[in-house]
Amino acid sequence: MNCSDLAGSQYISDGKSSMVAKKAVDAISGWMPVPEGRLVAHSPGRRGIWHWYEDHARGTGELARSFAEPWGGGELAHRLGRDHDTGKGACAWQDGLIEEATTGRKVRRPAHHAAGAFLFAQAARQHPVLTPFAGVIEGHHTGLSAWSELSVRLKSLMRDPTEVDEAISRVAEVMPEILDKTCPAVPDWLDPRNKTSVEMLVRMTYSAVVDADRLDTAAHFQPGPLPRPDVRMPELWERYETRRQEALAERRRRKEPSWLDKLREDVYQEALETAADEPGVYRLHLPTGAGKTFTGGGFALRHAALHGLRRVIVAVPFISITEQNAAVYRRLLNPEHGPRTVLEHHSAVNFETPDRRASRPSDASVDAHRDQKRARPNRWAKLAAENWDAPFIVTTTVRLIESLFGNSPSATRRLHRLANSVIVLDEIQALPDTLLTPILSGLRELVEHYGVTLVLSSATQPELATLNPWQTGLPQRDIVANPAPLFQQLRRVRYDWRTGSDVTLRSIATEAAAHDQALMVVNGTRDASHVHKIWLGDHAEDPSTLHLSTRMTGCHRRETIQAAKQRLDAGLNTLLVSTSLIEAGVDLDFPRGYRARSLPESEQQAAGRINREGHRPTEDSIMTVFEPTDGLQPQVIYNRCGIAAASRRFGKGLADPDDLDTLRSYYQHRYRLQAGRSSTDPNGATGETIEALREKLDYPETARRMRMIDNEHSVAVVAIRAQLTQNDRQAAQDAIEQLRSGVPTPDAYRTLQDHMASIPQRELETAINTGHAAEIAGDLYEWTGPYHPQRGIEPAV
Structure with a gap:
């Protein structure tokens, strides 16, 4: 049924859109016209071939089924994938796509999520626990809604389905199976009374459908193999x-294997x-x-x-x-x-969520344009988002x-x-x-x-x-x-505790500098920068004096770690100041260490960089835990209940951080102090109120509360360092331009991961207004301000 065929039926187009569609089809040059009775899902793209609606719907459904089969949700995911775009059958949507594809002008088309959600909600009447799964279709472009809001919209559609009738009737002409109202099967393990199980199954099904939709769409625009087969x-x-x-x-x-090599092999x-x-x-x-x-x-x-x-x-x-x-x-x-x-994925960039950054207050028109642009997620960015395939x-x-x-x-x-x-x-x-x-x-x-x-x-x-x-x-x-015996065998440091009014970052930095090789770990980037400047004194740079923090780009951090390792192995003088990022997984071996007071697990991890290979006597390998009066205090950045539990157990005259029995007691006490508290309690909680949000199927608020990195405080920027080779600089710049052009790929994101550093939100806002940061895409910016060759982006004074 074409839009023009609807005259005289209960579904009447305004006529104007039909004329637009006819003219648009007539204007197609070199593209296959849309035959009578066919529906399209996506424009022809560069190949000049339309993506037919039924191909996309059935392809998405089958792919979603294959993704969800492992947990018994194949039939459910198939139904949702098959019907997710039913709203595209509406005349206004079809006419708008054809006009847009043939004229190159952006055409506003109606939302297309309601019709499929309505179809699924009808089928779910036989099994009410399934009704929230209509949100998979309703939010397949915009995100999962809260059930409290979705249920209101569904009830309104059930009372008056006029807005979806046209789309459903037209799609049923090419895909009559959408009118099948039988209820799809759910996994046999699902207990409807377990609300968090229902919540997670909605999430998993949503993931399967969204990924299937985007992969099928990407295959149309960029032909090639669909998901790679899993390696055996x-x-x-x-x-x-x-x-x-x-x-x-x-x-x-x-070199001859050591006792430590044998222990590692036994483990x-x-x-x-x-x-x-x-x-x-x-x-x-x-x-x-x-x-x-x-x-x-x-x-x-x-x-x-x-x-x-x-x-x-x-x-x-x-x-x-x-x-x-x-x-x-x-x-x-x-x-x-x-x-x-191996796929490495740690990008902190969001290319879909509209950005809400502060901007120049003096240029309201530019701000309005930029806000409007950010409110339209880029289609290619959505297709290229990492899916861990x-x-x-x-x-x-x-x-x-x-x-x-x-x-x-x-x-x-x-x-x-x-x-x-x-x-x-x-x-x-x-x-x-x-x-x-x-x-x-x-x-x-x-x-x-x-x-x-x-x-x-x-x-x-x-x-x-x-x-x-x-x-x-x-x-x-x-x-x-x-x-337990391994901890005894691998105890390679002696702890020293330093407190008092005379303990400062400068006093400890001066003491550390008296050693040929020493590591100093502090509680924040400002403290790390301060210590590094103390060590440098009047020198602009010193290869024996190193700095490590997230204000440096990924490749810069790797170079610094490698330089430290090479100097240590060669027996050269090496001083390194770092934030906590060095405390886990970084394979460095210093003879002497200093750690600003934190939590015992962090102190033990820092000690793991001291006498790491066990080549020195334990008594001579000292980890000093100090409390600087002028440094960032642990209560500001660490869990307060953890600090309270630790202060009773670890320190001078108490246990060391690697005492397993005391650590066990510490964790139990720490969790008891918090369990059951409200999440508004300044001493923290373990997230019970978020779990209650999950039981209410409040997906947006759960997502907001579950952010492990608060983007109001830490954001990623791309910095292209002067020290890079010309080829590396060009590759990074090409990736930036690709993102700015609106046709990105996952490879472009991965290229830029090497060049990303983190800075506080307030510093980015200042940099934007002073011309030291320029937008790339989404909430990712290019840093064009000063970049210190050893410290990266300096903390704002």
């Missing part, structure tokens, strides 16, 4: 083990034996220096190979560890030729939690990839206390219903089983059965 995990595991053995053999040729072999056990929750509790990166990867790959799991996802809290771990895994897993196996993912904990609890399409489309996977949560102690209840609840859902094996990796294992979501029915198994 047994093959990946064999490659990992072969290359690991080759690396060990090469190391043995260069690794025990982990491989444990990998044969059933899927579930595992703890990898190892002291720093025991080889957690290799052991965690080996366990995950072997476990996946033995149990038929599809991928391994390693999530770490700090970008510095992501970069280092990804480099290790790439060497072990990427093939010599062909598609890469790789067998081995290295990402940040922030990205993982964003995927698990976000409500936007770009954040959520990769969520279904978690099913039937091994998730390694590295440095698990870094999860924020204020979000623990929903995080643990969500992870439990993944383990119990989506075939996930979860690995909790840390030298300072928190007592998560004491928190409500994990108190009963979720056993945790140790990958290494008895880790």
